[in-house]
Amino acid sequence: MKLVKNVVCPFCGTLCDDIIVKVEGNEIVGTMNACRIGHNKFVHTEGATRYKKPLMKKNGKWVEISYEEAIEKTAEILAESKRPLLYGWSCTSCEAHSVGLELAEECGAVIDNTASVCHGPSILAVQDVGYPICTLGEVKNRADVVVYWGCNPMHAHPRHLSRHVFSRGFFRDRGRVDRTLIVVDPRKTDTAKLADIHLQVEYNRDYELIDAMRTMIQGHDILYDEVAGVPKDLIEEAVETMKNAQFGILFFGMGLTHSRGKHRNIDTAIMMVEDLNDYAKFNLIPMRGHYNVTGFNQVAAWESGYPYCVDFSTDVPRYNPGETGANDLLQNKEADAMMVVASDPGAHFPQKAIERMAEIPLIAIEPHRTPTTELADIIIPPAIVGLEAEGSAYRMEGVPLRMKKVVDTDLPSDEEILKDILKKVREIKSGK
Numbered sequence: 001m002k003l004v005k006n007v008v009c010p011f012c013g014t015l016c017d018d019i020i021v022k023v024e025g026n027e028i029v030g031t032m033n034a035c036r037i038g039h040n041k042f043v044h045t046e047g048a049t050r051y052k053k054p055l056m057k058k059n060g061k062w063v064e065i066s067y068e069e070a071i072e073k074t075a076e077i078l079a080e081s082k083r084p085l086l087y088g089w090s091c092t093s094c095e096a097h098s099v100g101l102e103l104a105e106e107c108g109a110v111i112d113n114t115a116s117v118c119h120g121p122s123i124l125a126v127q128d129v130g131y132p133i134c135t136l137g138e139v140k141n142r143a144d145v146v147v148y149w150g151c152n153p154m155h156a157h158p159r160h161l162s163r164h165v166f167s168r169g170f171f172r173d174r175g176r177v178d179r180t181l182i183v184v185d186p187r188k189t190d191t192a193k194l195a196d197i198h199l200q201v202e203y204n205r206d207y208e209l210i211d212a213m214r215t216m217i218q219g220h221d222i223l224y225d226e227v228a229g230v231p232k233d234l235i236e237e238a239v240e241t242m243k244n245a246q247f248g249i250l251f252f253g254m255g256l257t258h259s260r261g262k263h264r265n266i267d268t269a270i271m272m273v274e275d276l277n278d279y280a281k282f283n284l285i286p287m288r289g290h291y292n293v294t295g296f297n298q299v300a301a302w303e304s305g306y307p308y309c310v311d312f313s314t315d316v317p318r319y320n321p322g323e324t325g326a327n328d329l330l331q332n333k334e335a336d337a338m339m340v341v342a343s344d345p346g347a348h349f350p351q352k353a354i355e356r357m358a359e360i361p362l363i364a365i366e367p368h369r370t371p372t373t374e375l376a377d378i379i380i381p382p383a384i385v386g387l388e389a390e391g392s393a394y395r396m397e398g399v400p401l402r403m404k405k406v407v408d409t410d411l412p413s414d415e416e417i418l419k420d421i422l423k424k425v426r427e428i429k430s431g432k
């Protein structure tokens, strides 16, 4: 058995880079250091369908087709479509993103990633009021006050706490005991159970709570004995702890981006962090979900000027979330063809969007059987980045890391598949 060290986990935005992978022959048989979710990504789950050949639905039945035919049919669909949508991208490499953007430009498509159903509201807020961010290394070495707001890393980013909060840092050599942990969540989550202060905010009322905290931070009193279900003295305790921090960090997640107010919740959270900097050093980091959701936004921004929801249907790229997001285009029945890369909207989009996906030609570049592949007309299976293909990825706060290839496969990478589709689309468009 061979041990491959310093492997980067291709699952969540924590992007752990200390995984040891056990390989027998050409098969991954185990891991060390990975959490349960990461381990399951590395070790093929018994019984899960892994596609080895491209498939196409003919007369309602799946038929194996050649790779060349799959590329040709996909290119024809995209070239003939008037409003194609290229969606997904958060579980593949930046190199694939780059080709995807070129393909979107060639087809006059809209290209969008999972940010539009995740931290898209955070991007809108950052564009409004700024981005006071730091790296996770700074958190580990400096932070003495850590706030998790509307996120539950014990379940969603399982090694986030052990790598960056419980760990000993340069100026925090006693680890957890050197830090005060504040959790804001309506539920008593497994993360909240670890907190020194738990603000059990009422669901959908985070904006009010942040507003009350900003009022206190700015030196004013609040008129109520409780705000959003949280007693005033507990809010005061949290505010004093945050104001007295030597180095504070606010991590935030779907509890803010998906509840009432959405991007306005993040706007006011960012402004609270800016207010705190009159007293303390304070930063924030969004708990980005997929391991390379951040990478797509980086690549799209430096190639087109916009991070997601990018519309190439006119001569210059346009950006208008609310109009050019994947859900907008599907639910308004604008998209007339869709290609999904490294994502599963069939499982995670609302019913109205899925109904449209079932009506239009759908291509899935996807290794496993998923609700999306059930709806697809063409399935092209790729090598999995981080296991069978290498590439670049960006951690939740924007640190780039190199994903390793651990075992071999005959399957092409997402990047290679997209390059072949792009070449074919160009041939069709030039009339060859």
Ligand code: SF4
Binding pocket: 009, 010, 011, 012, 013, 014, 015, 016, 033, 034, 035, 036, 037, 038, 039, 157, 158, 159, 160
């Ligand atoms: S915390 Fe995230 S990146 Fe780290 S091993 Fe678990 S799933 Fe992978």
